[in-house]
Amino acid sequence: MNPLKKITVLFVLLLTLFSFVKKEINSADIKPNLEEINVINILSKQKYECRPSSKYMFYVEANLVKKVRGANNINAKIFFLDKVSGIKNLLASENIQINKFKGAIAIQQNTSEKVFQTFVLKNGDKIIGDSENAPYSFKELxxxxxxxxxxxxATNNLLEMKRSI
Incomplete structure (x- = not known):
């Protein structure tokens, strides 16, 4: 056979062989299970380590719920992201009231009959109630x-504020 024909036949054979090889990994097999992962243990280990973990990441998303006189009501959600699979899980969610200026008296409107106990964060933001059921407590995380x-x-980006950490 002609060398050009040999190369062409070899190329066609290799092409057909590699076109049926499965190379992708199914992400459903890698999905992290929150019952098996101890989030509190991971967070306490991160406290004493100098570098963040390459497997997991925790982040907060904030959405504006309502603007009231002297304050903004936001919904903050804490997520757990598995960096390997790219799957995120909701850990906690709370409604929080952020004062626009120091000393502002915000009007708190609860439409439901539940009376929420307010919990004040380090920077003065008030947790006024949870918005959905989540596996962990926002106050704890x-x-x-x-x-x-x-x-x-996340709240600085949402409200265009410059509060320090």
Whole structure:
């Protein structure tokens, strides 16, 4: 056979062989299970380590719920992101009231019959009630420095404020 024909036949054979090889990994097999992962243990380990983990990441998303006189009501959600699979899970969610200026008296409007106990964060923001059921408590997770810093960063971006961490 002609060398050009040999190369062409070899190329066609290799092309057909590699076109049926499965190379992708199914992300459903890698999905992290929150019952198996101890989030509090991971966060306490991060407290004493100098570098963040390459497997997991915690971050906060904030959305504006309502503007009231002297304050903004936001919904803050804490997420757990598995960096390997790219899957995120909701850990906690709370409604928070942020005063626009120091000493402002915000009007708190609860439309439901539940009376929420307010919990005040380090920077003066008030947790006024939860918005959905989540596996962890927002008050417990916000006590960790990495999540608190992410919360301040997310609320600063949302409300265009310059509060320090």
């Amino acid at each position: 916000i006590s960790f420095e990495s999540i608190y810093n992410s919360y301040v960063y």
